[in-house]
Amino acid sequence: MSDTNSFPEHVQFLKGEIEKAFQKLPLDHSPDYLYDSIKYILKGRGKRLRPILVHFAGQPFNADPEDLMKVAVAVELLHNFTLVHDDIMDKDEMRHGQPAVHKQWDDATAILAGDGLFVLSQLMLSGLSPFVHQRFNEVTLAVCEGQGMDKEFENDPSISMGHYLIMIGKKTGALLGLCAELGALIGNAAKENAHHLFEFGLNLGLAFQVQDDYLEIFGYESSMGKSLGSDIRAGKQTALTILAKEKDEKKWHAFIKDNQSISAYQSFFASNGIKAETEKVIQHYIEKAKEGLDVIPKEKRRDLNQFTTMILNRTY
Amino acid sequence: MSDTNSFPEHVQFLKGEIEKAFQKLPLDHSPDYLYDSIKYILKGRGKRLRPILVHFAGQPFNADPEDLMKVAVAVELLHNFTLVHDDIMDKDEMRHGQPAVHKQWDDATAILAGDGLFVLSQLMLSGLSPFVHQRFNEVTLAVCEGQGMDKEFENDPSISMGHYLIMIGKKTGALLGLCAELGALIGNAAKENAHHLFEFGLNLGLAFQVQDDYLEIFGYESSMGKSLGSDIRAGKQTALTILAKEKDEKKWHAFIKDNQSISAYQSFFASNGIKAETEKVIQHYIEKAKEGLDVIPKEKRRDLNQFTTMILNRTY
Numbered sequence: 001m002s003d004t005n006s007f008p009e010h011v012q013f014l015k016g017e018i019e020k021a022f023q024k025l026p027l028d029h030s031p032d033y034l035y036d037s038i039k040y041i042l043k044g045r046g047k048r049l050r051p052i053l054v055h056f057a058g059q060p061f062n063a064d065p066e067d068l069m070k071v072a073v074a075v076e077l078l079h080n081f082t083l084v085h086d087d088i089m090d091k092d093e094m095r096h097g098q099p100a101v102h103k104q105w106d107d108a109t110a111i112l113a114g115d116g117l118f119v120l121s122q123l124m125l126s127g128l129s130p131f132v133h134q135r136f137n138e139v140t141l142a143v144c145e146g147q148g149m150d151k152e153f154e155n156d157p158s159i160s161m162g163h164y165l166i167m168i169g170k171k172t173g174a175l176l177g178l179c180a181e182l183g184a185l186i187g188n189a190a191k192e193n194a195h196h197l198f199e200f201g202l203n204l205g206l207a208f209q210v211q212d213d214y215l216e217i218f219g220y221e222s223s224m225g226k227s228l229g230s231d232i233r234a235g236k237q238t239a240l241t242i243l244a245k246e247k248d249e250k251k252w253h254a255f256i257k258d259n260q261s262i263s264a265y266q267s268f269f270a271s272n273g274i275k276a277e278t279e280k281v282i283q284h285y286i287e288k289a290k291e292g293l294d295v296i297p298k299e300k301r302r303d304l305n306q307f308t309t310m311i312l313n314r315t316y
Numbered sequence: 317m318s319d320t321n322s323f324p325e326h327v328q329f330l331k332g333e334i335e336k337a338f339q340k341l342p343l344d345h346s347p348d349y350l351y352d353s354i355k356y357i358l359k360g361r362g363k364r365l366r367p368i369l370v371h372f373a374g375q376p377f378n379a380d381p382e383d384l385m386k387v388a389v390a391v392e393l394l395h396n397f398t399l400v401h402d403d404i405m406d407k408d409e410m411r412h413g414q415p416a417v418h419k420q421w422d423d424a425t426a427i428l429a430g431d432g433l434f435v436l437s438q439l440m441l442s443g444l445s446p447f448v449h450q451r452f453n454e455v456t457l458a459v460c461e462g463q464g465m466d467k468e469f470e471n472d473p474s475i476s477m478g479h480y481l482i483m484i485g486k487k488t489g490a491l492l493g494l495c496a497e498l499g500a501l502i503g504n505a506a507k508e509n510a511h512h513l514f515e516f517g518l519n520l521g522l523a524f525q526v527q528d529d530y531l532e533i534f535g536y537e538s539s540m541g542k543s544l545g546s547d548i549r550a551g552k553q554t555a556l557t558i559l560a561k562e563k564d565e566k567k568w569h570a571f572i573k574d575n576q577s578i579s580a581y582q583s584f585f586a587s588n589g590i591k592a593e594t595e596k597v598i599q600h601y602i603e604k605a606k607e608g609l610d611v612i613p614k615e616k617r618r619d620l621n622q623f624t625t626m627i628l629n630r631t632y
Binding site for chain 1 (some may be wrong): 346349350405425441446454456464465467615627
């Protein structure tokens, strides 16, 4: 793509190429028990943000597009593997606009489909350098740790903001970090520079996830996938509830002992400074993310900067 | 180990070294939700046959013992990953002398523990050649396919012996094949020769699994982990039931429509030639397995021959 193309065109072009690469996956095999569910998952309406990030991170380092695409497909398969298993564990019933695999079939089918996706993700890396394999799996271990923390937190009301940030860093941030790092590594980046790209993705993921919690309360209902406040009303801990509890536990418990409307939550968080504090946290991680890009010459940072803006500038 | 050591001493020595290697795995981390279940699984009484096979296959090719141990631990972690997930899928409640993870905790814990074991297995291969990674994951995909076939077969009474052999080849044989192949590859074996070692393990696995079905009927109850005939009475398809059905479907269905004793099964299989035919199948795969060892000089085959004898000469 030449520099004269607009960013949205670049994103659309990459999405098209990524879908073509997915079409080429060797999935027309038996048994159907394994491959039908894998094909079903991959036709879900995922945004493909992670493979797009791989490409944007690789291009400033002159990475080979074919190798980048292998990694791009690998991280998206990895991401889908974690979603399929998490949906069973968390009993979430919808995913990417269609029933989750374990609802469409059953738990056994979904467990095996997730395993299959994970193996396919590893096979996409065939022939790439051992360090790429290593980082891929180190980060996958962090993602598993993040999911384990998330499960622990479900039954633990004493979680601090520090714990929460570690959890979402492992569960969400690390994978975005991996996308950026591997893009750079496939190119000509030294390991230390590639690590800065990991930090970029990690901090972007933290900003994104805290923002997700924020928009759950302060977003526009019409553009959210679910109704505002549904997580918080279901008793899930989010950045806002944890900050509110840390600030004044008694006041918070007095507030939530009644079933509150979304506008009551909005006023509570606004008047107690939680809204502003959350905005500060998001801004902090956006700044940190941008620092990670310092290793890339300014004139080659455009797409990664616009990518950052794109995924953070949602009002939904 | 010098050649003057007896085979059982060699096995005991390797088992000890393998346990030491397991002790060194980095499992004292948080969250407990992930690592407690992984530690629980690894203290189960597994026989460690697969890591032992890796070492025996690597030694004739002068493989580096440390690299062999990495692969040995990797295949055992991989094996345990498949057991943990299969036990959820098949609702099996006991494993290696203790409650299965999903019984000890719950399905969610077991799904994540399996995922964690699989990632750890990949990390054990860090720094080894890309071809080792590739074969490791190609075979893991075959194992997933085998499990998918097994699930399909549960509800399909029309399975032929051919289908069944493909299924157990993928589900059980391929992993033994991988152990032998990777041992050789870590050493100085060319890819083609290493592939003969894969064939050795694959066929050994087929012989082993058909023998397992055989001993379920003709073994000694006292030394079996479960009572004789329990699989067959639960309606599971085994090599013997499939052969009986293929030979004379009407006669077989007339026989099983009543609840039969184990001795009635024994007489049925013996008088209808199924016992002899099963013995022939086992013998066929033992011969084929041994052919795979032809690429190793005779004087270096001792341990692999004795390993074959060891795992087949059980009367339980």
